Amino acid sequence: MSMYVFRQATSMRFGALATTLLFMPDALAESGRPLHRLRADDSARDLSALLERECRTQELPALAAMVIEGDRISAQGVGGVRKQGDPTRATLQDRWHLGSCTKAMTATMIAALVESKALKWDTTVEAALPDLGADMNAAYRKVTIEQLLGHRGGIRHEWDVPGLWDQLWRREGTPTEERRRMAKVMLAQEPKVKPGDYFYSNCGYGIAALMAETLTGKAWEQLIRELVFEPLDMRSAGFGVPWDAVPPTDPWPHERDGKSVTPGPFADNPPSIAPGGTVHATITDWAKFALDHLRGDRGESGTLFSFGTYQRLHRAQRTGPAADDYALGWIVVKRPWAKGDGPAATGRCLHHAGSNNSWYALIWIAPERNLAILCTTNIGGDGIFPKIDHVMGALINDLSSRRHP
Numbered sequence: 001m002s003m004y005v006f007r008q009a010t011s012m013r014f015g016a017l018a019t020t021l022l023f024m025p026d027a028l029a030e031s032g033r034p035l036h037r038l039r040a041d042d043s044a045r046d047l048s049a050l051l052e053r054e055c056r057t058q059e060l061p062a063l064a065a066m067v068i069e070g071d072r073i074s075a076q077g078v079g080g081v082r083k084q085g086d087p088t089r090a091t092l093q094d095r096w097h098l099g100s101c102t103k104a105m106t107a108t109m110i111a112a113l114v115e116s117k118a119l120k121w122d123t124t125v126e127a128a129l130p131d132l133g134a135d136m137n138a139a140y141r142k143v144t145i146e147q148l149l150g151h152r153g154g155i156r157h158e159w160d161v162p163g164l165w166d167q168l169w170r171r172e173g174t175p176t177e178e179r180r181r182m183a184k185v186m187l188a189q190e191p192k193v194k195p196g197d198y199f200y201s202n203c204g205y206g207i208a209a210l211m212a213e214t215l216t217g218k219a220w221e222q223l224i225r226e227l228v229f230e231p232l233d234m235r236s237a238g239f240g241v242p243w244d245a246v247p248p249t250d251p252w253p254h255e256r257d258g259k260s261v262t263p264g265p266f267a268d269n270p271p272s273i274a275p276g277g278t279v280h281a282t283i284t285d286w287a288k289f290a291l292d293h294l295r296g297d298r299g300e301s302g303t304l305f306s307f308g309t310y311q312r313l314h315r316a317q318r319t320g321p322a323a324d325d326y327a328l329g330w331i332v333v334k335r336p337w338a339k340g341d342g343p344a345a346t347g348r349c350l351h352h353a354g355s356n357n358s359w360y361a362l363i364w365i366a367p368e369r370n371l372a373i374l375c376t377t378n379i380g381g382d383g384i385f386p387k388i389d390h391v392m393g394a395l396i397n398d399l400s401s402r403r404h405p
Contacts, residue, residue: 035231036302038291039072040284047077047395054394055080058387060377061254062090064283065395068291068372075399076283082248082378084258095242095250095280096376097268098361099354102279104313104329105228105289106205106220107149110212111309111328112227119215121146121312125153125187128211132180135188143195148208149328150317154191155204158273161185168270175271176219179210182272198317198326202269205276220275231304232292234285241267241358242280253358256381261358269356277354283374290365290372293330293350297367314350337396340368355380360388364396373399 051063062080066073082088113119119128125148126133126141133141143153159165164185168178186203193199209220216223221239229237242250243263253261261267268278281289296303296310303310316325316332325332330350339347350365357380365372375392377384 034302035292035304036071036295036300037233038068038284038288041072044073045075047075047398048079049077050394050398051077051079051391053079054391058390059258060384060387060391061258061379062094062251063375063377063388063391064090064092064094064096065373065375065391066283066287067395067399068287068294068374070370071291071295073284073287078283082250083252083260084254085260086247088247090251090378092284093282095236095238095282096286096361096378097241097253097278097280097354097356097359098286098376099356099359099380100202100277101286101352101354101361101363102275102277103149103205103354104293104352105224105279106209106275107313107329108289108293108304109220109224109227110145110149110208111305111313113212113216113223115305115309119145119212123211123215125207125211128214129183129187129207132184132187135184137188137190139191139195140187145208145211146312146328147195148204148211151198151200151204151326152196152317153201153204153207154193154195154197154199155186155201155207156189156192156199157201158182158186158203160192161189168272169266171265171270174219175221175274176210176213178270178272179206179213179220179275183207183210200326202273202276206273209275224275224279228289228304232285232288234281234288236285237279237281239274239278240280251378253356254379255358256379256383258379267358277356283376286361286363286374286376287372290363290374294365294367294370294372297350297365298370335364335366337400338364338366338369338371342368353385355384357381360384362388362392364392371399 047065055063061084064078067075078090078092080090082090122144125143147153243252292303297314299307313328316327334347338349339345345368354361360380361376363374377388
């Protein structure tokens with residue numbers, strides 16, 4: 001079965017040379033920048049009834065959602081079942097596949113390495129991967145890691161090269177070896193677009209991760225755990241489809257016809273493009289990540305990085321004729337519901353969606369309102385985005401009705 005990570009971010013907007021790792025989790029506390037933690041209390045509004053209704057009307061197996069206002073969970077809930085045909089209910093403790101919402105986490109990992117001086121935003125492919133230089137197309141030599149994270153590297157899709165996609169599915173080496181194999185092939189191709197112009201590429205994220213792996217001597221899976229998951233206390237975060245038992249102890253993935261996906265190595269994308277879309281986590285742990293970016297965008301204390309680093313992560317690249325709203329792992333857009341109360345309010349927000357064709361995840365961060373909304377479901381495929389988009393709209397309308405009764 002062919003699974004693809006969220007291919008085109010722009011089509012899914014809400015209609016409405018170091019050799020050692022210098023930066024470790026302990027350095028956060030030592031730096032005098034203790035992290036601000038997400039607060040949960042009994043006053044959080046229960047969204048379960050709304051989500052149960054949406055599961056029925058939208059024909060979704062399960063839904064989980066969470067709303068953050070300020071630094072606290074103001075609303076949360078879950079509805080539906082973990083696996084179609086099995087009565088086991090989904091819970092807030094369940095893990096969900098986040099698809100291309102992984103990209104913001106990989107960009108955050110790279111930002112940590114930049115702040116620690118393990119690499120620079122302008123580190124080039126040629127400098128980081130000199131062993132691939134002999135076969136590298138000259139157009140890629142000066143492409144920077146920042147351009148790759150903003151989909152400005154000109155890197156093609158993995159399925160554009162005959163035979164490569166099938167080869168990557170075989171998983172014949174370690175994840176890092178698989179990323180190197182992919183990078184060697186992709187960097188030998190002609191660019192899909194001129195480097196500097198926008199073209200959404202999961203392989204671009206795989207190559208960016210490989211650059212970090214090569215310069216630090218650590219696998220992406222270890223780096224993102226040490227630099228993102230552990231500092232933010234995302235204990236449930238891991239990689240791939242999060243099933244492990246029957247009856248299910250976590251939600252199972254489903255195809256668009258509602259049929260559950262059979263467990264096995266082909267139920268998720270291969271490790272070569274994992275940095276673009278294979279992280280799973282509970283919705284609470286995902287919300288911890290969202291809170292850090294919400295506070296960071298607002299210039300508040302208790303975040304992983306300095307304000308300047310968040311500005312860079314959240315700044316739309318605006319260098320090409322299309323998709324000028326893509327930043328580094330985030331899409332930057334404006335929405336009326338996201339407007340704050342000040343005279344300079346614009347409704348600017350950060351957004352992304354993710355799916356491997358059997359899950360769907362959606363996140364919105366509205367800094368002017370000090371707000372983040374997250375929603376996930378355990379089904380994917382064509383036709384699912386409008387359904388989860390409708391659910392997100394219901395959550396926003398519910399929130400707005402309480403703001404302006």
